[in-house]
């Protein structure tokens with residue numbers, strides 16, 4: 399054995415304990431670690447080590463070279479994009495997933511339990527969201543890959559409407575995609591799937607300050623495009639203002655028109671955890687497929703999301719993802735395996751952090767996280783408006799506050815200046831966006847650690863930066 403490997407193996411307990419100490423120091427310092435850094439060197443010029451220096455020296459080398467530039471992305475004031483944190487249970491599950499190094503594939507004869515653990519985690523998530531057991535699913539890296547997976551099945555469905563097996567024959571038919579305010583990753587998925595982002599038919603948004611789909615216009619476009627197979631992509635929470643399509647109304651349209659209905663509920667799905675907000679999703683149980691991120695509001699580490707697909711599409715799903723040209727991997731029709739059910743072949747036991755978190759905190763734990771985050775978002779919005787410098791651009795419908803500077807003439811410049819100043823102080827991370835054609839800022843509340851004190855710090859930072 400190579401001498402550094404042998405030495406590390408002999409010293410494993412000490413080395414893992416050192417690693418744990420590093421992790422603990424980071425987590426304990428999370429509230430005071432900057433959320434952004436400036437002046438990062440982008441030159442990459444280190445030579446590959448010849449023999450290496452062993453793990454203990456590597457930990458030291460990392461400390462010296464990079465540790466002080468790791469930002470508090472899982473901390474309580476990282477409000478950019480939609481970034482969740484990491485709970486103790488999800489960290490433990492993630493660590494063990496790495497240590498166990500399993501590859502969840504089949505449930506029959508695969509010789510290990512990992513696929514069952516994944517199915518258990520999916521089953522718990524379905525219960526957490528109050529969805530029917532007719533949904534079947536699995537884990538992928540993020541909502542982008544979940545949208546990709548669901549839209550690949552939608553593509554197979556669309557082909558079937560014209561008696562084409564797209565997985566075998568390729569896309570020999572024009573397919574129309576109807577959507578109002580899709581997430582960029584859905585459009586990217588359409589591009590990756592060869593469906594063509596220009597085949598999207600943009601449906602109007604509902605009257606008023608809304609991002610949700612306009613139902614009469616959707617109906618008109620369903621009629622207009624009735625000669626084509628149609629895929630409808632719904633928003634179960636838009637990123638700017640967390641607006642929800644009227645799921646009940648779309649479910650009604652499904653009774654009269656033929657289309658495949660996919661919902662991107664990457665983080666909006668968690669409204670289902672709260673009795674106060676679950677009505678926003680009424681009717682979503684009738685969708686053909688749903689995308690939900692776990693590394694956002696479930697607060698598990700990257701990279702984790704699930705796809706949920708109605709079991710009536712399982713045959714199409716197997717056609718799309720079958721890996722059966724490798725006979726040693728089994729027949730997909732009789733032998734369930736994630737190999738034939740999703741896009742990846744080998745992957746980590748990504749379900750374990752979610753399994754640990756759901757087991758540790760249960761339904762009520764996540765209801766608390768969701769309701770606490772929503773309460774804090776509202777509190778932040780109220781305080782912000784009182785300061786007369788900022789202006790809300792939309793009502794706070796769930797956990798995102800979309801706001802701007804109350805100075806029309808210099809808005810773009812002022813917002814850039816605010817972001818620059820925030821970046822230097824490193825206490826609050828928020829991201830810019832464009833809403834209804836205007837530059838804005840947004841703050842997303844998805845971290846279980848965030849408190850009222852953080853809201854007050856954030857307001858203070860924004861005032862100082864404006």
Ligand SMILES: *Cc1c(COP(=O)(O)O)cnc(C)c1O
Nearest residue numbers: 540541542543581583662664691
């Ligand atoms: C975050 C997000 C995505 C993309 O998710 P990744 O996990 O970054 O791949 C897709 N849709 C919505 C609505 C999102 O919020």
